[in-house]
Amino acid sequence: MLTVSRLTKRFGGFTALNEVSFEVKEGEILGLIGPNGSGKTTCFNCVSGVLAPTAGTIRFLGDDIAGLTPDRICHRGLTRTFQIPRPFRKLSIADNVAVAAHYGATERTSEAEARRRALQVLDLVGLPTDSAALPTQLGAGGLKKLELARALATGPKLLLADESLGGLDPGEMASAADMLRRVRGELGITIVWVEHIMATLMRVVDRVVVLDHGEKIAEGRPRDVAEDPRVIEAYLGEKIVLE
Ligand code: ADP
């Protein structure tokens, strides 16, 4: 579904991503992990069009999308969430999602259709649908759900989810992980998931790609990757415990 080949991103003299290649297969949940600053968000920024790659190709459903703007990439069915949610604070929760449905969908929807879609998505993530509910009333967990709802409302085929569990308590984390499983299972959306809470991520993903200092250092099934000496080394000797 997505083929990233030799993706390189430099900021001045600093190389944030160095010839990173990986594939995403339709229907899978792929984990993208690595220590802080290893280039995970930069990778999402390049794939989703927020940043233009310095070099490399990004093929989505057969077309090279490297360098296209985020709105065009979104209209092709590839969308992402942001690590730091920034909703429209003065719009209701429902309107925030309706805006995403209206402008982000592959086919331009009417306002009524966008609202109907917003309510469906809010229901799925478990957020209030009434027009008086504002994003400013949400805690960290609620804001992450809203961020996911806005992305889902665009009707993606591929979702890039960036560190969606940061700031959540263990109960919220488990339900967020469960939600991504449902997004794949019920909506049939393929997912690349960046998350630094490893134990949670490793239990959900089918496959994992590991970045360190902008380079891919490992790729494979969670169990094998957790045993990989280079991965253990990158995480400063911390062994990832899988139950
Ligand atoms: P991660 O998401 O894995 O924690 P990032 O992709 O955010 O890492 O960052 C990778 C590296 O690139 C970091 O050293 C970061 O400081 C740097 N970086 C990211 N974005 C920019 C930017 N817009 N300008 C300069 N440096 C950046």
Ligand code: MG
């Ligand atoms: Mg990041």
